Amino acid sequence: MSHEAVRVDPDMEYLTPGVVDLEQMFWTGLGATYTHCNQVWPNLYIGDKKTALEKPGLVEMGVTHIINAAEGTWNNVSTEMIHSLFLVNPSGDIFLEKHWKSVVSRSVCDYFLEAREKALDPEDVPPVISTPHHYLISIYRDKLFFLSVIQTEVPPLFVIEFLHRVAEMIQDYFGECSETVIKDNVVMVYELLEEMLDNGFPLATESNVLKEMIRPPTILRSVVNTLTGSSNVGDKLPTGQLSTIPWRRAGVKYTNNEAYFDVVEEIDAILDRTGTTVFAEIQGVVEACVKLSGMPDLTLSFMNPRLLDDVSFHPCVRYKRWESERVLSFIPPDGNFTLMTYHVNAQNLVAIPVYVKHSINFFESGSGGRLDLTVGPKQTMGKTVEGVLVTVHMPKTVLSVSLNATQGSYTYDNATKVLVWDIGKLNPQKLPNLRGSLSLQTGAPKPEENPSLNIDLKIQQLAISGLKVNRLDMFGEKYKPFKGVKYITKAGKFQVRM
C-alpha cells in the first residue's frame, strides 16, 4: 500500500489519498464528502448498498464481484416493526411463514428451536430471544408457537399483543386455532396476515373490518364456493375502515335484533394449607354478543358501579362518560366482543365458594403414600356449584395412584404427573371424596414438598361480587331489541397449597 496519494484514473481529477492523508481524515473528520461509490484502486470500488443494488450501474463499471462488508443491524435501513412470522407446531416444524418484506431464512428459527429444546415446558420458552442479527419474539398459544422476527427496536408488548390478535383472529374465523385448521385454510390465513400488517405495521386488526375484506368460511358458503368456484375474498370492498367507527361495519341488518351480555367473574385465590386465604380477588369480564341492525348507540349501567376498582375497555367505550357517570356508553361492534374487564375492590374479603379438606402423606420408608381429598361448598350464596374439577400436580416421583372417588372420576397422567379429578356438581348433603394410595418410584426419597391443588368451578346465575346490570338503553335506532344479561362465576387461578 502506498503512502503517497495516487491518481487511479489518469483521466480523472480525483486523487486517491495516501495513508497519511487517510489518517488525517480519520482523525479530523474533514476532507471527505459522501459519495455512493469510489474507485479506491484500479478496478476496485468501495460503494454502498445503493450502488450494489443498481445492476446496470455495476455492469457499466465492469464490476464482476461484490463483497459485502456490511455487518449488523446498524447498516441496514430497516424500518418495519414485524419482519416475518413463522408458525411452529409443538414438534418444531414450521408450517407457515409470512414475510412482509425481504425473506428471512427459516434457519433463524433454529435459535428458537434450541431454546424450545432447553425448556422443560413450552411455557418456559423465553418470549424474547436475541440472535446475532434478529430478535425473535414468540407467543405460545393453543399449542402453537407464533414466532415473529424483529430487526430493530420495537416495544415487545406491541409485537406480543399483535401476535395474540392474530391467534384470536384465526380463532374467530375458523372456530379454533390449530395446526390442522390453519393448514386447511392456508390461503385465507395468508391473506389475513397480509391485511393485518402492512410493511410490518398493523393495518386492519378489527374483526369487523377484516371480515368484510375476507369473508369467514361458513358451511353454506363453502358449498356454494365449491359449486361456483369462488373464494371467500369479499367481492365488495369494505367501507368500515372509512367510517368514523372503525370497529363497526356499516349496513348491518338483522331480522331479530338481540343484545346479550355475559357478566363472567373469576375468583383468583391462593389458600394456604390451613384453608386461610392468602390472597383473593375477583376479576370480571363483560362479554357481549350484539346483533343489532344499523348504528345502535348503547348505554349499559350498573346498579353498583362503585364495586369496580379497575377497568379496561374495548375501544368503543366512551371513556369520558364512564369517568363522569359510571355508565358504559358505546356503539358496539357487530357480533361477539369483550366489552370490558374489571377488577373488584374487595380487600381480600372475597367469598370463597368451596373448601377442600386434604391430606397427603408419604411413608418414611419411601415406597408410597396416601391421599385423601374432600371438597365441600362454603359461601355459595345459595347456588349450586357445578363443574368442579380438581387438578393436582404430583411430585415427579409418584409413579401411579390407586384411588377411589365417591363422586366423579379421576385420571392420572404419568407423563406430566397430573391428577385430574372431575367431580361435577357439588352436593352439600354428600360431599365428594377421593382417597387411596400413591406409589412412588422404588428407591426414590420421600418427596420433600407437597403438591398444590388447582380448582375449577362454575356457579350459574351469580356474580360473586354482587355486581348487577341495571339497564341497557339503545339510541339511534327505532326498533326494540331483545336484551339479555347472564351472570356466571368461575374459578380463575384458584390454588390451594397442601
Added chain:
Amino acid sequence: MSANSAFNEEKGGSSNVGEPEYGHDPASGGIFSSDYKRHDDLKEMLDSNKDSLKLEAMKRIVAMIARGKNASDLFPAVVKNVACKNIEVKKLVYVYLVRYAEEQQDLALLSISTFQRGLKDPNQLIRASALRVLSSIRVTIIVPIMMLAIKEAASDMSPYVRKTAAHAIPKLYSLDPDQKDCLIEVIEKLLADKTTLVAGSVVMAFEEVCPERIDLIHKNYRKLCNLLIDVEEWGQVVIINMLTRYARTQFLNPNMNESLLEEGGGEKAFYGSDGDDDEEEDKDEKDKKKAEAPSVVKRKPYVMDPDHRLLLRNTKPLLQSRNAAVVMAVAQLYFHLAPKAEVGVIAKALVRLMRSHSEVQYVVLQNVATMSIKRRGMFEPYLKSFYIRSTDPTQIKVLKLEVLTNLANETNISTILREFQTYIKSMDKDFVAATIQAIGRCATNIGEVRDTCLNGLVQLLSNRDELVVAESVVVIKKLLQMQPEQHSDIIKHMAKLTDNIQVPMARASILWLIGEYCEHVPKIAPDVLRKMAKTFTNEEDIVKLQIINLAAKLYLTNSKQTKLLTQYVLNLAKYDQNYDIRDRARFIRQLIVPTDKSGALSKYAKKLFLALKPAPVLESPFKDRDHFQLGSLSHLLNAKAGGYQELPDWPEAAPDPSVRNVEVPEWTKCSSREKRKEKKVEKPFYSDSEGESGPTESADSASDTASDSESGSEESGSGSESEESDQQSESGSEEDEEEEERKKKKEKIKAKKPVPESDRPCAPFHGNGYGKDIKTFPAVCLADHAIFPLPVSTNQTITPSGNLKTYELLHRITGEGLSVEYCFSRQPFSPDPHMVAVQIQFTNSAASEAKNLHIEDAKLQSGMRMKEFPEIETLPAGETVSVVMGIDFCDSTQAANFQLCTHTRKFFVSIQPPVGELMMPIFMTENEFKKEQGQLMGMNEITEKVTLGEKCHGEHAVIQRVTTAANLSRSSCSSSPVSGSQVRWEDGDQWQPCAGQCENGDRHNVGQGHPSDPHPVMIPPTLDLLPLNPVNYFLSYGLVLSPSGQSAPVPHTVPP
C-alpha cells in the same frame, strides 16, 4: 357492488389486451419453452380464460408461498394476471407480486402501469390498494414513481388513502434513503392532518424516517395529544412513545424540585405572564432570568408546562385500554415524565396486565421489576398480586420473586418471608434456588431480618435436596462475609457439611469461608484441610482451587499444624490435569513458601491472602435498567437494540414553549388585553385610515400586529389551562364590552363592503376594511372557462393582492432611454376572450421623443396568437403611456417572442407568463366551486415558499405575504359581480367555507352558532409559528394553482 363494478370497468379492456401481448413477449416465452417444466399445470390454469381455474391456480401458488416453497419461476405467468377482472384473483396476484417482485425486477415493471392506473381510480379503496402494492414492490427503478404516487396520495381527499401514503413512506425510505428530504416534506404535510386514521401511521413514518426532526412535532403537539384517545391502538403506542421523547426535550423535569412539587398549571402564572402578576416583586429576578436562565429556573418553584400537563392528562385514560401495549406505553410515559406523586396511577393498570397471557406477564414483570426499584411505594399495595402460583412458568416465577424482593421493607418482610418459605418447598428447583437468592438479598437489604434469614437458611442446610443446600451455602457465605465474627458456629456447622454436600459450588463456598475465617474456627480448619487433601484428586476444579486457597491461608496463619498438608496439596496440584490448578499451585508455592529464590512478594503474602475483603453487594439485576426507556426491547434485553433511540435527559431550561402555539383564534383572544384596548382606542379600525397611503399603512399594521403577537405568544405559552383560568378571572363586564365592540366592527365591515374593488385594482388589500377582527381571509377563486362557457362581462377583474406585479420588457439602458414594463392586468381582453390581457407601459426617459411604437415580427409557438396594441404615434420625453395587448398563450408558459419597434430601432423582447397569470374571471356558486375542486388532481400543484422574517408576526402581515406570493387577492364573497367567488381556506382536513360577509345565501356559519360571530376559520392556525421557521406555506395550506383546460387556465384552491 359499486366497487366491484369499478374494478371491472377499469380493468375490463386491459385483461384482453394483456393476453395476446403476453404471447409475443420473448422473455416469458423463453422461460416457457426452456427447462421450467415444473409447474406446467399451474401455468396452464393461469393461462386459461376461466377465472375459476385462475383462482385455483393462484390459491395453490399462495399456499406454496405460505409453506415457504419457491414459486418464483411462475412469475411471468402470474404477472400478466395483474389486470385480471376477478377481484379475488387480482388480490392473490398482488400477494404474489409483493413477495417476488424484488427478485424479478424486469418482469415486475410490467405490472407497474396497472397500479399507476389504479392510483387515479375514483374509488378510494382502489387507490389505496394500488399504492399499497406499488410501494411494497421493492424495485429501485420505480422509486421516482413511488415518490410521485406518495406525494399525490398525501394530498388525497380520502383519509384512508392518506393513511396508506403514510404507510408507504417508510417503505420507500428503506428502498432508497436518498429520498429522505422529499419524504420529510410529505411527513410534514401529513403530520398536519387532523384525521385520527392518519395520525398513527404518519407518526410511525416520522419515527422511522426522521425521528431527529423533533421540530416538526411542535405545531402538531397539542393536536396529537387531543386526538390520541381516538387513534387506533397501534398508532397510540407509536404516538405515545414519540411524545415521551418529545416531552423529554421540551419540558422541565417535574421532579427537580420535589419539595415544591404541586399540581402544575392552573392558578400559577407561567414565565410568560408573570410579568403582569408580580412585576413589582421580582423585577431583579426577571433581569437575572434573562442573563442566566438555567440557574434561575432551578431556584424558581417548578410549575408544570400546561402542554406537559396536557400530555399526562390525555394519556391517562389509555391506561384503561384493552391493549397491553398501549397500557405499557402510557405506563412508561408516566414513569419517565410524570411528577413522582402521580406515577402511582399506573400501578393498578400494570397489575391488571398480570392477568394476561404469560408473554405479556413476562414483559410487564420485567418493567415492574425496574420500576419497583425506583418507586417501591407504587407497587406495595399490590404486593399480593405478585405472589407466586405453582402453575406459573418458571421465568414468571423468577420475575415475580424479583419484584417481591424489591418491594420488601421492614414492615412487609415478615409476610414476604413467610411466602418465601412456601416457595422453598416448590418442585421447581430453579425457582427454589432463586428464592434462596432472594432471601439472601432481603437479608442484606433489611438489617432487622438478617439473623432470621440466616437462621432460616441454616435450617435449609439440612434439606434433603442437595441443590437447595448448595444454594443456601452460597448465599450464607455472602451473608457471613458481612459479619463473620458473630457466626463462627454457623461456620462450624457448615464445615461439617463438607462430608455430605457434593455440589461443587457449595463445597467451594464452604472451603472459602473456612479459609477466610480460619481464625474463628482454629481447630476445625486444619481438620477440614486434612479431609480435603485426602479427596483432592476426586474434587471438581473449583473445589480444588479453593482447597489450594484454604491450604495457603492456613499455612500463613497456622503453619505449624498445616505445613505438611499444604505441601502435600500443592504437590498434588502440581500434577493436576488442569492448567489453572497447576499454575495456581506454582504461584502460591512461590508466594508462601519462603525460598532463596522467592522474590519480594512473599513478604506480602499475608497481606495478599488475608486482606479484608469487602462484602459482596447483593443487588437486583434490574438496578439502573431504567436508563433504557421502559417498555422497549432494549430495556428487556438490557442491551441496546438496533435502532433504539436514547431517551434524552431533561433540558436544563425549558425551550420556548410558544413553538407549540397553533390555535390562532385562541391566541387572538388571549393576547395582552391592555395593549389591545389601547389599540382599539387609538385605531379602532384599520380601514379608517385606509386609502391614501396604501403601502405605508400595510407596513404599519404589519409591525403593529407583529409586536402584538409577540406579547401574545409569550403569554399563550402558558397554554390552555392558565388561559382558561385567566379568562375566568377576567371581569365579565369587560367581556361583554368586547363582545359588543366586536359586533360593531362587524357591522362596519358590512357597511364597507360594497366598495367596488375593480376601482382600485392596485390596492385591493386595503379596499375592504381589513382589520384584526375580520374573520375572513378571502382569496380569489376562479374557474376554468373551458369548462364553463363564459359569461364574460367587461367589468370583471381578478385583482391580485397588493400591486400588480410588473415585469421588465425592456430596460432603460438597452432601450436607449425607452423602458418598457408589462404586467398582467387580469382584465378580460375584450376583443378575444381566449387571450390574456397584458398591460404594457412605456416610459420615455430619453431626451427626445420616441415615435411609432409598435410590434413586429412576432415569433410564436404554434397555436399561440397575439393581438397587437395599436401603434403609439409619439411618446414625448419624460412621458409614460400604457397600452393593452392580448396574447393567447395556449395554456403554456412558453414565451411569446416579438420585436418592439420604434421609429429608429428594433428590440427583441419576449413575454413569458408566470404561473397563475393565465386566467379568466368567472362567477360560480359554492356548489359549482366544490364540484370543480373535487375534480382537480393533486398533480397540478405549484408551490411557492414564503419566508417570513422575525418581525413578521400577525395575521395581517402574513396574509399579505401569502397573497402576494400566490399573486392573488382577497375578495369579498359578495353578490356583486366583481367576483362572486367563494373562498376556501383549508383548515386541516376540512374545508371551511368563509363566512360572515357573503350575503348571497351561500354562507355557512361554521362557528359555534353565533350568527354574529362566525367561526374564524380563515387564518391558518399555525401562523404564529411561521416567523421562526420559514414554512412552506402552500404546502401546508394547500393553495394550489392549477393550470388546466383549453386556453386560459385559472388558479384554483385545492385541498391537499
